[in-house]
Amino acid sequence: MGKPALYNERELLISIANDDELAFHSLYHHYRNKVVTIAYKVLQSEPEVLDALQEIFLKIWIIRAKLPAIDNFNAYLNTITRNHLSNRLRKRLYEEMALSAIVRDKISDGQEDDPILSRQLHDILHNAIRRLPLQQKKVFELSRLEGVKQNDIAAQLHISRETVKRHLSEAARNLRNMLGSDMTAVILLILISYPQ
Numbered sequence: 001m002g003k004p005a006l007y008n009e010r011e012l013l014i015s016i017a018n019d020d021e022l023a024f025h026s027l028y029h030h031y032r033n034k035v036v037t038i039a040y041k042v043l044q045s046e047p048e049v050l051d052a053l054q055e056i057f058l059k060i061w062i063i064r065a066k067l068p069a070i071d072n073f074n075a076y077l078n079t080i081t082r083n084h085l086s087n088r089l090r091k092r093l094y095e096e097m098a099l100s101a102i103v104r105d106k107i108s109d110g111q112e113d114d115p116i117l118s119r120q121l122h123d124i125l126h127n128a129i130r131r132l133p134l135q136q137k138k139v140f141e142l143s144r145l146e147g148v149k150q151n152d153i154a155a156q157l158h159i160s161r162e163t164v165k166r167h168l169s170e171a172a173r174n175l176r177n178m179l180g181s182d183m184t185a186v187i188l189l190i191l192i193s194y195p196q
Contacts, residue, residue, distance in 0.1 A: 013067040024064070028057055031074075035081055042085045044166055048173070056084050092169060128178040132171050135159075139167035 015023035035056055039049040059080060060067075070076045132140060138157065142148040143164075150168075154161045 009073055010068070013070065013073060016061075016064050017067045019064070024061060027060075027073075031077055032057075035077070038078075038081050039085060042089065044162070045169060045173075048088070048169075052084060052088060056081055059084070092172065124179065125175075128175050131178060132174055136167045136171040136174065139164055140171040143168055 039052045142153045150164045153164045
């Protein structure tokens with residue numbers, strides 16, 4: 001059973017709408033575990049869960065002026081959380097597809113004369129993949145370079161399919177972090193130019 005509603009939640013929401021940071025902290029501490037629990041079931045990655053938690057409560061702070069009009073904050077939080085996680089999963093899928101396109105269509109083919117992906121970018125991507133943690137690197141290369149199915153990777157490496165999925169997700173996140181914000185535009189351009 002979840003936590004009971006906050007005592008006089010209506011007044012708390014009005015205080016938050018009036019920029020009361022202490023009231024916001026009370027709301028955050030009351031509901032943070034609920035958001036973490038839901039997010040972990042969906043994302044299954046602690047760093048992503050913590051990012052989602054911050055982003056969800058940041059959204060709430062940004063729209064704080066609208067809070068007094070909300071009759072059931074718990075239901076409202078459920079909706080915001082569900083929508084945020086859905087958007088995050090969609091973004092993760094697009095990014096993983098883009099990385100697959102880069103790795104499978106460009107790196108493994110060695111197309112150095114490609115106008116979009118220069119030799120320098122090719123080398124940067126190879127170096128980033130080499131810097132992944134060993135198990136992530138193995139799973140990523142089997143999946144993205146060799147096209148091995150997740151069930152077969154799990155059997156080959158003696159790990160569960162969920163662990164394979166987690167490694168792929170974390171590898172994609174690590175590559176995004178290593179490649180930096182400039183890479184996002186390149187990934188999106190390649191995804192648009194080379195649909196799968």
